[in-house]
Amino acid sequence: MRQRHGKARLFLAQWRFQVVLVPVTIWALLFFYxxxxxxxxxxxxxxxxxxYLGSSFVGLKQFADFLENQMTIVLLRNTLVMSMLGLxxxxxxxxxxxxxxxxxxxxxxxxxxxxxxxxxxxxxxAICANLFIQLLSRTGPVNGILMGxxxxxxxxxxxxxxxxxxxxxxxxxxxxxxxxxxxxxxxxITSIDPQIFEAAYVDGAGRTRRIWHITLPLLLPTVxxxxxxxxxxxxxxxxxxxLLMFNPVVMDWAEVLQTYVYKRGIGHxxxxxxxxxNLFQSVISVSIILIVNRLxxxxxxxxxx
Amino acid sequence: MKSRSFAITLFLxxxxxxxxxxxxxxxxxxAAQAGPGAAETFSLxxxxxxxxxxxxxxxxxxxxxxxxxxxxxxxxVSVVKAEDDDGEMNKQIAAGDLTxxxxxxxGSSKEALVKGxxxxxxxxxxxxYGPNIKKYHSGTFSAWRNRSDNNIYCLxxxxxxxVSKYGLNLQVSTLQMRxxxxxxxxxxxxxxxxxxxxxxxxxxxxYMGLLDKVKAKYPDMTPVMVEPKxxxxxxxxxxGIQLWWDGLWEDGKFVRRxxxxxxxxxxxxxxxxxxxxxxAIGDTTADDESRKARMADGKVFSCLGYANLISDVxxxxxxxNDEKRYVMFYLTKDPSVKYVYMNGAWTDSAAGIHINxxxxxxxxxxxxxxxxxxxxxxxxxxxxxxxxxxxxSKDPTTGWYKPTDEVFAGYRTWDxxxxxxxxxxGWTNILPNIAGVDEKGNAWDINAQYxxxxxxxxxxxxxxxxxxxxxxxxxxxxxxxxxxQAAALDASSxxxxxxxxxxxxxxxxxxxxxxxSEYSKxxxxxxxxxxxxxxxxxxxxxxxxxxxKGRAPEHFFMVVDEVK
Numbered sequence: 044m045r046q047r048h049g050k051a052r053l054f055l056a057q058w059r060f061q062v063v064l065v066p067v068t069i070w071a072l073l074f075f076y077x078x079x080x081x082x083x084x085x086x087x088x089x090x091x092x093x094x095y096l097g098s099s100f101v102g103l104k105q106f107a108d109f110l111e112n113q114m115t116i117v118l119l120r121n122t123l124v125m126s127m128l129g130l131x132x133x134x135x136x137x138x139x140x141x142x143x144x145x146x147x148x149x150x151x152x153x154x155x156x157x158x159x160x161x162x163x164x165x166x167x168x169a170i171c172a173n174l175f176i177q178l179l180s181r182t183g184p185v186n187g188i189l190m191g192x193x194x195x196x197x198x199x200x201x202x203x204x205x206x207x208x209x210x211x212x213x214x215x216x217x218x219x220x221x222x223x224x225x226x227x228x229x230x231x232i233t234s235i236d237p238q239i240f241e242a243a244y245v246d247g248a249g250r251t252r253r254i255w256h257i258t259l260p261l262l263l264p265t266v267x268x269x270x271x272x273x274x275x276x277x278x279x280x281x282x283x284x285x286l287l288m289f290n291p292v293v294m295d296w297a298e299v300l301q302t303y304v305y306k307r308g309i310g311h312x313x314x315x316x317x318x319x320x321n322l323f324q325s326v327i328s329v330s331i332i333l334i335v336n337r338l339x340x341x342x343x344x345x346x347x348x
Numbered sequence: 349m350k351s352r353s354f355a356i357t358l359f360l361x362x363x364x365x366x367x368x369x370x371x372x373x374x375x376x377x378x379a380a381q382a383g384p385g386a387a388e389t390f391s392l393x394x395x396x397x398x399x400x401x402x403x404x405x406x407x408x409x410x411x412x413x414x415x416x417x418x419x420x421x422x423x424x425v426s427v428v429k430a431e432d433d434d435g436e437m438n439k440q441i442a443a444g445d446l447t448x449x450x451x452x453x454x455g456s457s458k459e460a461l462v463k464g465x466x467x468x469x470x471x472x473x474x475x476x477y478g479p480n481i482k483k484y485h486s487g488t489f490s491a492w493r494n495r496s497d498n499n500i501y502c503l504x505x506x507x508x509x510x511v512s513k514y515g516l517n518l519q520v521s522t523l524q525m526r527x528x529x530x531x532x533x534x535x536x537x538x539x540x541x542x543x544x545x546x547x548x549x550x551x552x553x554x555y556m557g558l559l560d561k562v563k564a565k566y567p568d569m570t571p572v573m574v575e576p577k578x579x580x581x582x583x584x585x586x587x588g589i590q591l592w593w594d595g596l597w598e599d600g601k602f603v604r605r606x607x608x609x610x611x612x613x614x615x616x617x618x619x620x621x622x623x624x625x626x627x628a629i630g631d632t633t634a635d636d637e638s639r640k641a642r643m644a645d646g647k648v649f650s651c652l653g654y655a656n657l658i659s660d661v662x663x664x665x666x667x668x669n670d671e672k673r674y675v676m677f678y679l680t681k682d683p684s685v686k687y688v689y690m691n692g693a694w695t696d697s698a699a700g701i702h703i704n705x706x707x708x709x710x711x712x713x714x715x716x717x718x719x720x721x722x723x724x725x726x727x728x729x730x731x732x733x734x735x736x737x738x739x740x741s742k743d744p745t746t747g748w749y750k751p752t753d754e755v756f757a758g759y760r761t762w763d764x765x766x767x768x769x770x771x772x773x774g775w776t777n778i779l780p781n782i783a784g785v786d787e788k789g790n791a792w793d794i795n796a797q798y799x800x801x802x803x804x805x806x807x808x809x810x811x812x813x814x815x816x817x818x819x820x821x822x823x824x825x826x827x828x829x830x831x832x833q834a835a836a837l838d839a840s841s842x843x844x845x846x847x848x849x850x851x852x853x854x855x856x857x858x859x860x861x862x863x864x865s866e867y868s869k870x871x872x873x874x875x876x877x878x879x880x881x882x883x884x885x886x887x888x889x890x891x892x893x894x895x896x897k898g899r900a901p902e903h904f905f906m907v908v909d910e911v912k
Contacts (some may be wrong), residue, residue, distance in 0.1 A: 059354055090830065091441050091457075113873055114846065173635070180638065181630035202633055209610060290633045291576075291852035303845060309435055311841035312456040314452025 068119060085318035105319035114303065121301040122210075122280030128213040129281070130273055135326075136221045141228035141262075157229070160222025168219075172287035175201065175215055192257065199341055202288075207295040212284055231265040266347035274335040275328040300324065388714050391424045391447035392701075395437045395457070396779060400427040402767040403774035408864055410738045411771030414730055419820060421718045423449075441466060446704050449715065451778055452502075453699030465703035477716035480724040484509055484782055484857050495889075496829060503719055505700045506776055510782040511908050513813045514796035520618040521582050521690045523550065523590040524658055525650040529569075531671065533561050540811045544705065549688070550677045552586065552617075555650075559626045562649045569646075571626040573639060573875050575653025575799045576618060576855040577848060580605065582652055583614045586679040588662035590689045595886055597902045602887040606851050607874065612867050618855045619863050621652075629856055646672065658671065658764060675810040678816055687907045690816045700780060701807075706803045728782040733794035740794055751794045759795040795837050809889070814908040828885055836885030839878025847874065 054061065087098040109115060140160065147153040163171070178185050183196035189195045201207060235258065243253050282301035287296045297317055300320060308317025340346035387533045394400055403409075405415070405425035416422050416737045426447065428436045437457035440446055446466055452458045461467045474481050485507055492500045530538055535558070537547045555559035559571040584591055584605060595602050605611065621627040631639060631648075636657060642648055644661040651674065658674050666673040703715055721727040732742050750774075752760065758766025759773045767773040770792055770856045776783075780794050784905060807891065816897050828837045852869050857863035871879075894901040 062358065088834075090460070091438050092460045092466075112842070113876060118643070166742055176635055177638075180634055181628075182638070184636075198630070200629065200633075203629060234618045291849040292629070292856055294853055298846075307841050307845040309432065311844060312434065312438055313838075315839050317843075 060085040073084065082318055082322055084315050085322045087315055089315040089318075091314075092305050097339055101315075105315050106323060108316060109320050109323065114298070117295060118300050121296060122301075123189060123277060125212050125285070126277040126280045128209055129216045130270070130277065131186070132213050132217050133220060133224060134270065134273075136217045137224035138228055138262065138266065140221050141232055142258055144225065144229060145232045145258070146250065146254075157222070160225065162222070163219045164223040168283045168287060171215060171219055172284065175211065175288065179211065202290060203292045205293045208288070208293045208296045212281070212288065215284065215288070216281075225267065227265060228262060232264055235261050263343070264345040267339050267343055268347060271332060271336050271339055271347050275332040277331060278324050278327045331344075355538055383457045387420050387422070388711070389422045389424055389717075390449050390711075390715055390718075391426065392449040392451065393440070393447040394425065394427045395433055395440075397428055397431050397433040398779050399451075399774070400763050400808060402762075402772070403427075403778065404768040409769065409771030410735050411730060411775055414735045415722075418730070419718050419721055421714070425877075427483065437461075443513070446706075446712070448704050448707055450702045450704065451700060452702065454827075456830070458699070459830060463496075463830070466705055467501050468705050468707070469497075470503065470703065470716075471500050472705075473712065473716045474500065477713055478720040478723075480720045480727075481780070481876055484723060484725075485643075486675055488795045491893075495892070496831075502702045503780040505778060505780050506783040507781070509782050512784045512791060512796075513810070514785065514791035514793060514800055518573070521578065521585055522655075522675055522676040523555065523582065523650060523652060523679045524655070526646075526648075527671070527675045528672045529562065529566070529649050530558075530675075533558065533565070540808060548809075549679050549680050549685075549815070550676050551682055553682075554871045555679060559621075559624075559650070563626065566649070570628055570631065570642070570648045572621055572650045572652060573631045573643070573648045573654060574621055574627045574855075575651075576632065576852040578653030578655075579618050580614055580851060580855075582679055583617055584608065584610060585690065586685065587681045588685040588689070590903070592890075592904075595890075597885075597890065597904070601883060602890045602901075603883050604847075604874075604879070607871060607879065607883070612864065615851070615855050615867060616860060616863060618652075619857055619860065622856060623859070628863060632852070632856060634846055650674075663761060672803070675805065678812070686815065687909075688816045689905045689907070701778075723780045723782060725782065725786060728792050729786075731779050731781040732772075732776050732783065732792040734770060739770050739772045747788055747790055748797060749790060749794055751798055756795060756798065760799055760806075799822060802909075816907065826907040828882075828889070833885040835878060839882040842877040843874050843879065843882065873887060 053156045081095075083095060084098070086100060086102060087095075088101050088104075089095075089098045144153060144157060144160075147156065177183055179201040180186070181200060185201070186195070186198040188198075189199060196333070201211065237258055239261075240253055243257055248256065280299045280301060282299070282305065283301050285297055286302050286305070289302065304317045307313055308320065336348065338344050352443055394403070394405075400744060403425070404412075405427050407413075407423050407425055408866065412423070424447075430436050433806055434455035434457045437455065438460060441457060441460050441464065449462065450467065454459065470478075476778045481503065485504070488504060488507055489500060492502070492504060494501055527538070537550070540547045560572045562569060571784045584596065589596055589610070591605060594605055596608055597603075618749070622629055627819060633737055640661055641656060643651075643654075643657060644664045646665065651799050661671050678690070685718060701719060707715065722731055729749075733751075734755065736742060738752075740751045742748070743750050754766060755770055755772050757763070757768070760774075776793065785791055800810065801807070828840060830837055847870075854863055854870060857866055890904075894904055897904070
C-alpha cells in the first residue's frame, strides 16, 4: 500500500512529463492500436462500398478458404524454406564477417571494409534484383565466364531452375545484408574485455583458439537474442525480393505467402482474404517467438524474457 | 517562470498540430459563378494508369487552354500514381476523397463507385443537358447501362460513330516480322495489293517455312520471340475464333481461353517453337530491356507478342534503313479462315467519366454541358485533333485535317513527350468524344486518316483492314456482379492469382508429355477453385449482352464486311 501511494505521488509530481507524453500517446493509439481493430475485416466479406458496419460477417470462412486452398502448402513450403535459409546463412555470414573484421589490425582498413560492406544494404531491392537477373541470365556475364573458361558449352539457365531459386534468393539476401547485420555482432565483439584475449594470448592460445573459445561463446547471447527475434519473421517470408525475381518458369518455388496475398488480396480487392492471411501469419509469428524463446531459456542461459 | 515556459511550449505544440491537420485538407473544386460560359473549375481524377503518361495534368497544353477558352471550364487534374490503379481508386473511395469528375474504365473500383452511390446516374442529365450525346451516341446507350439498375453512370470516350478504316492500332495480336529479312528471303507477299487481296494473311505452314529458312540462313538470329500469353491469343484467333478478354464462346457456353478445348493444342504448338529451336526460353524469362536490346540489335526475326517493345525499337531499327523494321501479318491456321478477329476499340465503350454524387445541381448541370460540348462535332475535333493552326491545318481542297510534322511523327509512335506537349492524343482517351468519321468522311482522330493515307508503313500494315479487327466492348455486362455472382467473383480471384503464370509455365514445358500432364493438373486446380461457377456466371452475362445487342452469342464480333 505504501509503495503504491509512493508511485502515485511520484506520478503526480511529474505531471508535466505526463502531459508532454499525452500527444505522442494519442498518436500511438491512433496510428498503431486503433488500426488493429481493422482486422475485423478478416472475419467479414468486406466491401468498400459497404464499409465495416455494412459488410457481412462470415466468421472463419476466409481462414478456411486459405487453409483449404491447394496452393497453401506450396506457399508455406516456399516461405519457410527461403526464410530458414536466409536466417541460417545470413546469421552465419554476419558472424563470420564480424569475426574476420575484428581480426583486421589496421583500423583504417577495417573502417573502409566495414563501410563498403554496408553499401549493398542501401541499394534498393529493385536495382539489386535487376542486377542479379542481368548477371545470371543466359546471356549474362556469369554464363559468359563459364562458357569462356570452357566449363559449359551452353549457357546455364540459373533463373529457370526451380530449387536454385531458393539459393539465389539466399545469396542475394546475404550479399545485401551481411554488412548491416554484422554491426550488432561487431559491437558485441568490441564489448568483450580485451584482457581476456590478452590472458589467452599469454597462455599460448593462437588466433583460432581465441576465436573458438572466447569470441564465439561470448557472442552467443547476442546471437540467441537476434535469432529469437528473427524467428518471428520465418512465416512472413519476404515479398519484394520474390516479387522482383519472380518468373513463371519457377513459380512453384518462387511464390510465397506475401506475394500470393498481394496478387489475390490486393490485386483482386479481396481485402478480407488478405487480412485473414496476415492475421494468421501474425499469430503464428508470435507463437514461434514464444516457443523459440522458451527453448532457448531451457537449453541456454540466453532468452529475451 | 518554468510554468509559463511550459505553458507556451504546450500551446505551440497544440497549435502546430491543428495547423498541420487543417493544411492537409484539400479543396475539391471551387464555388461556381452563375450563368452559362462563366468560369468554372472542376477537379478531375484520372484513375487509369495507362492514360496518365500521355497527358499534362497542369492543364496548360494548347488543347486544354482552348477548351477553357471556348467553354469557360478549367479542369484541376490529378492522376493515379501507381500501376495498381484499381487499388488506388478503392483507397480513395474508402477515404471518401473523390473529385468532381472521376475517370475510370474498369475494375472493381468502377463497380464500387456505382454500388456505393458515389456517382450520379446520368440518364435524366443526358436528357436535359446532353443534346449532342443523345444525337451522336444514343446507339451505344444500351452498352453503357449498368446491368443491375439499367442506369447510365459514365460517358464513354473515343466512341466510333461509324465503321472506319481509320480505327487502327491493331498490332497487339498480330505476328510481326522483319521486312528487310523477308525481302532477302524473297518472300512473295511483300508487294501488297490494295484492292482486296488478303496479302497480309499468312498461314501457320507458311510461317513455319519462313522460320526454317531464317534458322538456316541466319544462325545468329532468333527466328521468333514468343510472349506465351499473347501467343495463345494470336493462335486462337488464327482459327477464326472470337475472343473477348479472357474468354470465348464454345459449345453453348462462355469459357476461359485457357480452358478451351483448343487450348492444349495451341499450347503444344507454342511449345514446339521452343522444342524446334525457333524460340529461346531465355527470351521469355529475360526482362524487357534485354529483349528490346536484342530486337534493336536486329537479332530477332519475328515476334508473337511484345507489341509494346516493338513500338519502342522501330525507330532505332529503321534509323539507317527504312526497310529494317517489323511489319504486321495476320496469322491464320489455314486458308479457310477468312476473317481474323483482332482486338480493337470500335463500337462499345461504357468506360469513362463519372460525376460525383455530392456535386450540387448547378455545378452538375455545368459539368454535363461541358461534357456534352466535348461530344459535339466541334468539341470532338478539338479533343481529338487539337487546335487549327497549332496542331493541324485544314486542306482547302480535300477538307482533310493535316497534322503538323511534329504531331504526325509523335502521335504515330506514341511519343509521350509530344502528346503531353501538344495535348493531342492524350485527352482523346479521357474526355468524351466522337471517334470514327465526320459527315464528310474525315476522321476525328488527327493522325488516323492522314497516317493511313500518307504513311507507307501504316497503309502497308493495314491494307487488309476489312478482314480483321473491331469490337472491344467494355460493358457492365462483362463484369461479375459482387452481390449476385459472389461465388464466381471469388473463383475469378483465386484462379487469376496463378493462371496467367501457369499458362506460361506450361507453354515452356520440357516435352509434350510434361505439357499434357501439367495442363491436366492446371485444369483440375481451376475446377477445384470454382471454374464452373465462374464460367456459368460469364455465360449468363454474355448471353444477356448478346441479347441486348440483338446478336448471336457465338458470333458477336463483326468485321467491316459484315456490318450493314
